[in-house]
Amino acid sequence: CIRDRVSTQSTWVLVCYDEFGLVLSGCIAEVLNLRFLPVPILEGSRRKGGFRQHCLEHGIAAPRFGVISRPFAAEADAQDWLLQHDLRFPLIAKPTLGAGKWFVAVVRCLADLRFAVERFFDTIERDFDTWGMRSVDEAEMIIEELLECVSEVDVDAVVQNAKVIFASVNENKECVNEVMESGGRCPARLPQHAIDGVVATLQQIVSSYGCSTFSSVIHYEALILADGTCMPIELNLRLGGAETYCLVLTAYGVDLGLATLRLVFGKPACGPAAFTGKHCSSINIVPDWQGAGKVLRCDLPDALRASPHFVDAHLTPPGTVCKFRPAGFAFLGWMVCSGATPEEADQHLQEIAAKVDVEITNVQQ
Numbered sequence: 179c180i181r182d183r184v185s186t187q188s189t190w191v192l193v194c195y196d197e198f199g200l201v202l203s204g205c206i207a208e209v210l211n212l213r214f215l216p217v218p219i220l221e222g223s224r225r226k227g228g229f230r231q232h233c234l235e236h237g238i239a240a241p242r243f244g245v246i247s248r249p250f251a252a253e254a255d256a257q258d259w260l261l262q263h264d265l266r267f268p269l270i271a272k273p274t275l276g277a278g279k280w281f282v283a284v285v286r287c288l289a290d291l292r293f294a295v296e297r298f299f300d301t302i303e304r305d306f307d308t309w310g311m312r313s314v315d316e317a318e319m320i321i322e323e324l325l326e327c328v329s330e331v332d333v334d335a336v337v338q339n340a341k342v343i344f345a346s347v348n349e350n351k352e353c354v355n356e357v358m359e360s361g362g363r364c365p366a367r368l369p370q371h372a373i374d375g376v377v378a379t380l381q382q383i384v385s386s387y388g389c390s391t392f393s394s395v396i397h398y399e400a401l402i403l404a405d406g407t408c409m410p411i412e413l414n415l416r417l418g419g420a421e422t423y424c425l426v427l428t429a430y431g432v433d434l435g436l437a438t439l440r441l442v443f444g445k446p447a448c449g450p451a452a453f454t455g456k457h458c459s460s461i462n463i464v465p466d467w468q469g470a471g472k473v474l475r476c477d478l479p480d481a482l483r484a485s486p487h488f489v490d491a492h493l494t495p496p497g498t499v500c501k502f503r504p505a506g507f508a509f510l511g512w513m514v515c516s517g518a519t520p521e522e523a524d525q526h527l528q529e530i531a532a533k534v535d536v537e538i539t540n541v542q543q
Contacts, residue, residue: 191442195417200224213442215394215415219387223413226274226320236386238379239409243322245274249296253288260291265323270357271295273302274318280507282357284324295319325409327401331366331376334418334426336437336447337384340392344437344451345377346426354464355503361461361512361527364425365453367520372402379408393447395438397422421460421512424490428516429458456516458489459523461531463510470505471538473498478513478534487526489514493534499541510536 192212194203200220207214222228227245234240244263250256260266271294272282281301283294302317335345349366350359366373380398397418401409417423417434426432430451437447465471476493483491493511494500500508513531517523 189443191439193438193442195419195438197224197414197416200416213391213393213444215392216389219389219392220415223415224275225318226272226412227318228274229410229413230320230322232386233383233410236382238382238386239407241322241325241409241411243320245318245320246295247318249299250292253292256288256291260321263321265321268324269321270324271298271319271321273298274320275316281319282507284356285321291321325401325403327403327409329366329368329372329402330411331368331400331402332362332418332422333376333380333396333398333400334422334434335377335380335396335398336432336434336441337396338393338441338447340384340387340390342377342381342384344430344432344448345380346430346432347373347376348425351461354462358464358503358507358509359462360464361459362421362425363520363523364429364458364460368402372406375406375408376400376402379410383410383413393441395434395441395447420462420492421490421514424514425458425460428456428489428514429454455518457518457520457523458514458516459520459527460512460514461527462512463493463531463534463536465502465510465536465538467502467538468504470499470501470541472541473500473510473537474539475535475537476510478530482530482533485515485526485530487515487517487523488530489516500538510534 190212192203192207192214194200201217204214204217204220222232230240230243242265268284268286270284281298285291285294298319330350332348333345336343346364347366348362348364351361354360384392394415395417397414399412401411403409417438423434426434431454432448432451440447473494474496478491482488491513502508515523515527515530517526
């Protein structure tokens with residue numbers, strides 16, 4: 179029993195940075211009476227269908243959607259299901275439980291829809307535990323309307339006792355292959371009223387859970403529509419991955435890792451934060467290579483890493499076998515550069531990222 183192993187003479191805390199480990203961490207925290215988000219909130223927010231329904235029930239915008247737990251038996255079944263859920267092409271299909279961009283597909287016809295759904299369920303039947311599922315019975319896909327938006331944003335926020343005390347609103351760049359994120363800018367190039375609306379919607383979501391002790395670093399994704407509506411897309415109740423940490427630290431001086439630790443110790447997570455004047459631009463490095471490949475080299479010269487405009491990068495180590503489109507959704511890594519303006523940050527990033535030396539070989543060789 180975990181409880182029996184915990185010494186009463188020590189201070190114990192529980193931290194989780196992994197989307198797939200959140201619910202398990204919540205269960206452990208309940209047993210040990212540690213600070214953590216309640217399991218029902220973790221369960222509900224992780225499932226995209228559950229999160230959409232929660233938003234609708236609390237007067238918060240959500241896309242039209244439906245959830246399926248098995249493939250369509252025939253094209254006619256898919257057509258009937260779409261009519262029942264008032265869904266029209268184009269649509270977007272994705273797992274209800276987070277899997278990065280794996281299995282996400284824009285579908286424009288019945289054939290596209292059936293292919294995306296069958297691919298997901300065929301793979302999950304073999305590898306459900308890879309995606310944080312306790313059994314194959316948890317496998318579901320959400321099919322929802324593909325919305326036209328003015329901007330897609332990520333919000334990296336600190337919430338303490340159900341109040342948003344810090345929020346960095348970052349804009350996403352145009353996707354690669356329609357669904358793969360290519361990078362972003364921090365802070366977002368948006369008018370203040372749009373940023374205020376995004377943060378207000380996040381506060382509305384947090385308050386809707388009715389939990390006065392709700393405390394967490396959050397990675398939240400939303401669309402801003404042409405009429406100004408902020409449409410929530412995803413709520414990750416943990417620190418955002420990849421370049422999130424260094425974007426926020428550079429642009430605002432806020433250490434989200436430290437904030438996470440301070441929250442679980444019950445300390446003030448962070449003080450007032452202001453923009454440092456450093457605009458950041460990030461890129462997800464997607465090679466021209468298609469299908470599976472073994473990375474032989476993925477390097478950036480030390481002289482470029484020493485540039486005052488270079489912030490940080492994570493590059494795939496040699497020997498790694500990756501599955502790139504269409505076999506998979508792998509990147510070669512990410513990079514962040516800064517500048518006095520968003521345009522300067524973009525330019526510095528373009529110049530430095532172009533010097534990444536990449537060699538990939540066929541995995542059969």
